[in-house]
Amino acid sequence: xxxxxxxxxxxxxxxxxxxxxxxxxxxxxxxxxxxxxxxxxxxxxxxxxxxxxxxxxxxxxxxxxxxxxxxxxxxxxxxxxxxxxxxxxxxxxxxxxxxxxxxxxxxxxxxxxxxxxxxxxxxxxxxxxxxxxxxxxxxxxxxxxxxxxxxxxxxxxxxxxxxxxxxxxxxxxxxxxxxxxxxxxxxxxxxxxxxxxxxxxxxxxxxxxxxxxxxxxxxxxxxxxxxxxxxxxxxxxxxxxxxxxxxxxxxxxxxxxxxxxxxxxxxxxxxxxxxxxxxxxxxxxxxxxxxxxxxxxxxxxxxxxxxxxxxxxxxxxxxxxxxxxxxxxxxxxxxxxxxxxxxxxxxxxxxxxxxxxxxxxxxxxxxxxxxxxxxxxxxxxxxxxxxxxxxx
Amino acid sequence: xxxxxxxxxxxxxxxxxxxxxxxxxxxxxxxxxxxxxxxxxxxxxxxxxxxxxxxxxxxxxxxxxxxxxxxxxxxxxxxxxxxxxxxxxxxxxxxxxxxxxxxxxxxxxxxxxxxxxxxxxxxxxxxxxxxxxxxxxxxxxxxxxxxxxxxxxxxxxxxxxxxxxxxxxxxxxxxxxxxxxxxxxxxxxxxxxxxxxxxxxxxxxxxxxxxxxxxxxxxxxxxxxxxxxxxxxxxxxxxxxxxxxxxxxxxxxxxxxxxxxxxxxxxxxxxxxxxxxxxxxxxxxxxxxxxxxxxxxxxxxxxxxxxxxxxx
Ligand SMILES: Cc1ncc(C[n+]2csc(CCOP(=O)(O)OP(=O)(O)O)c2C)c(N)n1
Ligand code: SF4
Ligand SMILES: [Mg+2]
Numbered sequence: 270x271x272x273x274x275x276x277x278x279x280x281x282x283x284x285x286x287x288x289x290x291x292x293x294x295x296x297x298x299x300x301x302x303x304x305x306x307x308x309x310x311x312x313x314x315x316x317x318x319x320x321x322x323x324x325x326x327x328x329x330x331x332x333x334x335x336x337x338x339x340x341x342x343x344x345x346x347x348x349x350x351x352x353x354x355x356x357x358x359x360x361x362x363x364x365x366x367x368x369x370x371x372x373x374x375x376x377x378x379x380x381x382x383x384x385x386x387x388x389x390x391x392x393x394x395x396x397x398x399x400x401x402x403x404x405x406x407x408x409x410x411x412x413x414x415x416x417x418x419x420x421x422x423x424x425x426x427x428x429x430x431x432x433x434x435x436x437x438x439x440x441x442x443x444x445x446x447x448x449x450x451x452x453x454x455x456x457x458x459x460x461x462x463x464x465x466x467x468x469x470x471x472x473x474x475x476x477x478x479x480x481x482x483x484x485x486x487x488x489x490x491x492x493x494x495x496x497x498x499x500x501x502x503x504x505x506x507x508x509x510x511x512x513x514x515x516x517x518x519x520x521x522x523x524x525x526x527x528x529x530x531x532x533x534x535x536x537x538x539x540x541x542x543x544x545x546x547x548x549x550x551x552x553x554x555x556x557x558x559x560x561x562x563x564x565x566x567x568x569x570x571x572x573x574x575x576x577x578x579x580x581x582x583x584x585x586x587x588x589x590x591x592x593x594x595x596x597x598x599x600x601x602x603x604x605x606x607x608x609x610x611x612x613x614x615x616x617x618x619x620x621x622x623x624x625x626x627x628x629x630x631x632x633x634x635x636x637x638x639x640x641x642x643x644x645x646x647x648x649x650x651x652x653x654x655x656x657x658x659x660x661x
Numbered sequence: 662x663x664x665x666x667x668x669x670x671x672x673x674x675x676x677x678x679x680x681x682x683x684x685x686x687x688x689x690x691x692x693x694x695x696x697x698x699x700x701x702x703x704x705x706x707x708x709x710x711x712x713x714x715x716x717x718x719x720x721x722x723x724x725x726x727x728x729x730x731x732x733x734x735x736x737x738x739x740x741x742x743x744x745x746x747x748x749x750x751x752x753x754x755x756x757x758x759x760x761x762x763x764x765x766x767x768x769x770x771x772x773x774x775x776x777x778x779x780x781x782x783x784x785x786x787x788x789x790x791x792x793x794x795x796x797x798x799x800x801x802x803x804x805x806x807x808x809x810x811x812x813x814x815x816x817x818x819x820x821x822x823x824x825x826x827x828x829x830x831x832x833x834x835x836x837x838x839x840x841x842x843x844x845x846x847x848x849x850x851x852x853x854x855x856x857x858x859x860x861x862x863x864x865x866x867x868x869x870x871x872x873x874x875x876x877x878x879x880x881x882x883x884x885x886x887x888x889x890x891x892x893x894x895x896x897x898x899x900x901x902x903x904x905x906x907x908x909x910x911x912x913x914x915x916x917x918x919x920x921x922x923x924x925x926x927x928x929x930x931x932x933x934x935x936x937x938x939x940x941x942x943x944x945x946x947x948x949x950x951x952x953x954x955x956x957x958x959x960x961x962x963x964x965x966x967x968x969x970x971x972x973x
Binding site: 295319330333335338340469473479482 | 742752756763
């Protein structure tokens, strides 16, 4: 039976990895991801989990090791943040087209320079196009649940793609929350053993990762992209079955008090919790504000987002990432293209907030909604504004 | 002593395996010493192996999709990381065997990289894999430059050699640094088996590869591999150079078994280095002074090696 406990979110997430009975964990430390791999190394050390914990010499080595392990047919997990994720970057683009269902927890953190260990989404947004399935958790329970969902979806033979669960560094990873931990029997009911279609095996030799000559390269890239898009069906099915078994339903796009809203805040990750409080405050004041949260970032659930946005006239899109020299932030840009020339499309304004651990308070969300209302009347020069920057 | 070596049967010219696991029809240049060395290594290993390969000439020439020259399972991920990929495979097989998910039978794991992949960009990855003690063999196919990208210098390029990034000119005489001692770096990791080999001595090469596979834990083999295209040498002379490099003491053949240096071939009457250098366009510009310097360092390095073999 599931049991409800007060637990640090990193540890809850690591418990999910343990319950998934993962085979190989190549890991390298970086704040704020460390508690996850420390806990896993502990459960391996005391025999609670039978896995190979590979103490690699770098994150690049970690992801390379993950590729080998997954190619050999092992359930494979790793975790990283910020500089570590970027050191992996060259290899992150490889398991997608090679169809290795590696699962990774990315504990989101700001990028150097200046060096900062604190939270935002610049790390994962810089790796947006690596071709992995990517989800975002808002709470500890979600981090635990989405982790199990990730193994199930990634390894499904119709999918066979790597998958990332994003959790915000510190503001989510290091807080203690009440989390319902599923029992081993419950997890086993949901997550079948990993049965790869292909593996490196001398009895059935295959060549993995050959040269993509011009006659085949485009086809290989398109095949991967098609697989990523088609994974949505399995992602949804995975969430539906999770709900059937355990009663918690997840959706690619979640809404909060959005039905009759004129202005919608759009968020990703744990700041959504504060945004909900802000919505309540604004509603109390009679403002028709609501919230849309993006849970599934890749493949991007376009139709679901359009439906969730409903008849809202204004979107105040929060990005946790500054894209230097760009028209706006990555989430803002995504939504602008989604709604381009769609009849009745909302006006979209982009707010860059919470960089490098800067708090995004209820007041800040109210400020964004107010500004969006003003911009809707008079178009601003720039399509985005960085919130809460000190002038002096 | 290494117990696995007790059951080791040496290859002889008479009993060479016939099967080609690296099939003909690949796209290597004529007289390519790398592909020859690799073919011999594969013969020595047999079918029961998984190969992880770095980006480089051998990866490109063997796998232009939809063709493959590989009759054994083979994987390429990137340039610097075959040792890490091998680490992942070895760890996976270990745990899957333990959990009864795959056959208990042992499978050899081979990582292969060029001199650039090994001595420069991948050194840290190799060091990590050696330090962790994975049971695998790493072979460096040393053609003494980045050939796949058009003959740029690596830290294994010999002193004085001309490459596209170490061109001789008014203010330069070619490569200014001495070849990095990668086998020595491997030895410093206290791994059980390290060896050097040359395809001219093919039985020696094959025996060393087989021993490396037999040994439990990491093994490293550094194989000198002539590259007529990159060196400006005649393709038909590749084997000759692979022999001369040993006879001149430029590339001595030895093993290091559990830290003990053993000379595979003592060169008591060395030929002058000049004999090895001539006939290769990459050395053509060298004057007597540089050749004298090379001779002197080759002598010193060889003596050091002999001393090591006497001491250990
Ligand atoms: C990270 C990265 N940097 C550079 C390259 C370009 N590159 C591919 S192969 C190669 C040279 C390989 O040289 P070596 O390892 O000596 O093998 P060879 O081709 O000589 O057999 C280079 C520089 C790459 N593929 N990846
Ligand atoms: S360039 Fe040199 S190493 Fe590469 S295939 Fe040709 S001969 Fe072999
Ligand atoms: Mg080379």
